[in-house]
Amino acid sequence: xxDACGCQTHTHDHDHGxxxxxxxxxxxxxxxxxxxxxxxxxxxxxxxxxxxxERIVVLNLISSPGSGKTTLLExxxxxxxxxxxxxxxxxxxxxxxxxxxxxxxGVPAIQLTTGGACHxxxxxxxxxxxxxxxxxxxxSIDLLVIENVGNLVCPATFDLGEHTRVVxxxxxxxxxxxxxxxxxxxxxxxxxxxxxxxxxxxxxxxxEARKEALSLNPSLQVMDFSATTGEGFEVWxxxxxxxxxEEKGK
Amino acid sequence: MHEMSLVQGLLQQLRELASEHNTSRILKVTMVIxxxxxxxxxxxxxxxxxxxxxxxxxxxxxxxxxxxxxxxxCSACQNLQKTAGERPHQCAACGDTLLIAEEGxxxxxxxxxxx
Ligand SMILES: Nc1nc2c(ncn2[C@@H]2O[C@H](COP(=O)(O)OP(=O)(O)OP(=O)(O)O)[C@@H](O)[C@H]2O)c(=O)[nH]1
Ligand SMILES: [Mg+2]
Ligand SMILES: [Zn+2]
Ligand SMILES: [Zn+2]
Ligand SMILES: [Zn+2]
Ligand SMILES: [Zn+2]
Numbered sequence: 001x002x003d004a005c006g007c008q009t010h011t012h013d014h015d016h017g018x019x020x021x022x023x024x025x026x027x028x029x030x031x032x033x034x035x036x037x038x039x040x041x042x043x044x045x046x047x048x049x050x051x052x053x054e055r056i057v058v059l060n061l062i063s064s065p066g067s068g069k070t071t072l073l074e075x076x077x078x079x080x081x082x083x084x085x086x087x088x089x090x091x092x093x094x095x096x097x098x099x100x101x102x103x104x105x106g107v108p109a110i111q112l113t114t115g116g117a118c119h120x121x122x123x124x125x126x127x128x129x130x131x132x133x134x135x136x137x138x139x140s141i142d143l144l145v146i147e148n149v150g151n152l153v154c155p156a157t158f159d160l161g162e163h164t165r166v167v168x169x170x171x172x173x174x175x176x177x178x179x180x181x182x183x184x185x186x187x188x189x190x191x192x193x194x195x196x197x198x199x200x201x202x203x204x205x206x207x208e209a210r211k212e213a214l215s216l217n218p219s220l221q222v223m224d225f226s227a228t229t230g231e232g233f234e235v236w237x238x239x240x241x242x243x244x245x246e247e248k249g250k
Numbered sequence: 251m252h253e254m255s256l257v258q259g260l261l262q263q264l265r266e267l268a269s270e271h272n273t274s275r276i277l278k279v280t281m282v283i284x285x286x287x288x289x290x291x292x293x294x295x296x297x298x299x300x301x302x303x304x305x306x307x308x309x310x311x312x313x314x315x316x317x318x319x320x321x322x323x324c325s326a327c328q329n330l331q332k333t334a335g336e337r338p339h340q341c342a343a344c345g346d347t348l349l350i351a352e353e354g355x356x357x358x359x360x361x362x363x364x365x
Binding site: 026027028029030031032033034035036037039117118119153154156157182183186214215217218 | 252255256259260263267271273277286287288289325337347348350351355356357358359360361362363364365
């Protein structure tokens with residue numbers, strides 16, 4: 001499967017450990033008990049091993065459309081792009097626009113257009129990662145950020161092989177997202193509340209959103225900031241610095 | 251939203267199973283769809299109906315769907331509470347409000363009946 005990098009091929013082994021039983025009319029019942037996510041999960045594990053071998057920290061950003069994922073990336077690159085080598089995989093349904101915004105910052109980025117699919121999966125990331133490595137600068141990154149398709153439902157179901165899953169909610173969206181889309185919050189490690197410069201104009205209590213999210217997932221880390229004013233942004237940057245440091249020390 | 255591609259993955263597995271067992275007809279497929287799996291049951295049924303139509307192997311297959319209960323583990327006392335309904339607000343044993351969902355995330359091909 002993967003001549004490009006020589007990483008192990010990802011075969012699916014079906015052991016014949018399942019039981020059979022005969023029914024009255026000659027039909028056979030076979031017990032399978034196999035997850036339909038198993039193929040994706042196996043590919044995700046192999047991606048993660050691959051990233052670890054190359055000492056690259058990988059984040060998977062998930063949110064509704066327009067929560068500020070690309071803007072967050074642009075400002076992050078401006079602030080620490082000279083310290084940490086960043087690479088980006090953009091998932092979008094149709095356009096190249098987000099990848100172009102990132103490339104304009106001088107950072108390697110590729111766009112996976114999913115052709116209508118509503119989420120990225122581990123095999124897309126596998127291909128995308130090799131494609132990224134062929135871009136100028138793509139072969140020496142410390143931090144890979146995957147911007148998932150804007151949607152809080154199915155991206156939460158597909159492990160991509162990331163180290164940290166980050167869920168974003170912007171102030172104009174309201175604080176009830178955790179209650180409505182619990183899986184995005186229970187499967188993430190970090191919750192970012194974005195566009196806090198807009199708090200004066202919206203009925204959004206940061207404390208309430210934080211509490212809702214923590215009641216679903218007590219180990220979730222929560223940060224709030226505005227990318228445009230830079231308020232609260234330093235905490236996020238320090239978080240990234242620490243992640244990269246940890247991965248290098250593994 | 252992505253139920254179609256999940257059903258395609260299922261059909262792929264069914265074809266492999268059929269050739270492994272030398273059968274040309276599958277009669278029944280039992281799936282366990284966890285309430286927290288992010289899979290919409292009606293969309294899954296619809297995808298199954300559409301995608302099995304042109305495939306002789308599964309044309310007449312019945313789809314049975316089992317929806318398991320979700321287990322919520324109390325982070326304070328470790329008590330496990332199972333429910334098919336709404337997420338409980340607090341632990342039935344100690345009253346703590348930090349409950350972590352442990353089960354109900356998966357989409358499992360449980361059983362296949364074939365000729
Ligand atoms: N006021 C304010 N606006 C912001 C902030 N961050 C992003 N925006 C605006 O929000 C809009 C959407 O931002 P994007 O960064 O494109 O959002 P996205 O999540 O990448 O969107 P999709 O890729 O379409 O899902 C843009 O108009 C941004 O200028 C912020 O911190 N404050
Ligand atoms: Mg974007
Ligand atoms: Zn590879
Ligand atoms: Zn068998
Ligand atoms: Zn999807
Ligand atoms: Zn308890």
